[in-house]
Amino acid sequence: MKRNLDFEILKISSKSDIELLKMFNIIVLRNKRGLSQFELSFLLGQRDLYVRDFERPDHTLILGLSENNTIKLIFNCELANFVPLNNSGSNSSIQIRYHIDGQGNRDYIAEKKVRNGKWKEFLRFGDEDKDILMNSSSTITDTQVQSWINDQYNNGYFNTAKSALQIFLDCETHFNYQVRPLFIARAIQHYTKKKKAPRLVKNRDKRNDYDVFVREKIVQI
Numbered sequence: 552m553k554r555n556l557d558f559e560i561l562k563i564s565s566k567s568d569i570e571l572l573k574m575f576n577i578i579v580l581r582n583k584r585g586l587s588q589f590e591l592s593f594l595l596g597q598r599d600l601y602v603r604d605f606e607r608p609d610h611t612l613i614l615g616l617s618e619n620n621t622i623k624l625i626f627n628c629e630l631a632n633f634v635p636l637n638n639s640g641s642n643s644s645i646q647i648r649y650h651i652d653g654q655g656n657r658d659y660i661a662e663k664k665v666r667n668g669k670w671k672e673f674l675r676f677g678d679e680d681k682d683i684l685m686n687s688s689s690t691i692t693d694t695q696v697q698s699w700i701n702d703q704y705n706n707g708y709f710n711t712a713k714s715a716l717q718i719f720l721d722c723e724t725h726f727n728y729q730v731r732p733l734f735i736a737r738a739i740q741h742y743t744k745k746k747k748a749p750r751l752v753k754n755r756d757k758r759n760d761y762d763v764f765v766r767e768k769i770v771q772i
Contacts, residue, residue, distance in 0.1 A: 557650050558649060558660055561647045561648060563609060565608075565609050565610060565611045566608060566609075566610075573634050575661060577614075578606060580633060582685070586625075586685060586732065587684075587685050588602040588603045588678075589681045589682075593732050593735075594715050594732055596756070596759075596762040603678055624716065644663060644664045657678050658677035658678070661673055661674040661676070687731060689731050691728055692734075695726070696722065696738050697737075709765055712756065715761075715762065718764070719735055748767045749769065750766075750767050
């Protein structure tokens with residue numbers, strides 16, 4: 552992380568005050584749970600950089616109602632835990648400073664104005680590598696997750712389309728403990744990267760607007 556003096560003030564016009572506060576709350580939930588930007592994108596059934604873009608304060612991407620419900624399931628929380636009930640903080644009392652490195656990655660410092668009129672930092676966030684492993688209490692290994700996915704694949708679990716969220720919830724139920732979504736994504740990729748059947752394919756559930764995984768059917772000629 553660069554020195555504070557290297558950060559410039561960001562002009563925010565693409566997100567409302569409510570959406571900005573919601574973004575901060577989700578970042579805090581994500582950090583507490585130990586989920587990376589990629590992992591949350593995966594669980595939402597979206598492209599790899601979806602959450603990265605959402606967490607850029609100057610980006611127009613916001614999360615809709617269906618994604619709010621998914622967030623509730625992922626973090627086992629209520630809507631009020633991340634969606635502000637009122638505009639208790641505004642752009643006049645919050646400022647964000649940013650730095651862009653040579654590779655185009657961004658780091659942010661969010662600050663609140665305190666009683667003496669000075670700015671006090673309350674959150675640091677920024678772009679993350681896809682394969683980063685956040686601090687997590689999970690002790691379930693990638694080998695264990697791969698073995699579970701293998702069993703599901705061989706026992707017909709993927710004969711019907713499954714969302715990443717459903718796979719994640721079922722996997723955690725099986726182990727009765729927290730599981731890293733990155734390990735699930737890698738285990739699924741073991742089958743989606745196969746060039747020939749039997750394999751898994753990733754389709755788009757157009758009705759719900761998220762990705763699903765299903766076992767490819769072998770066409771008999």
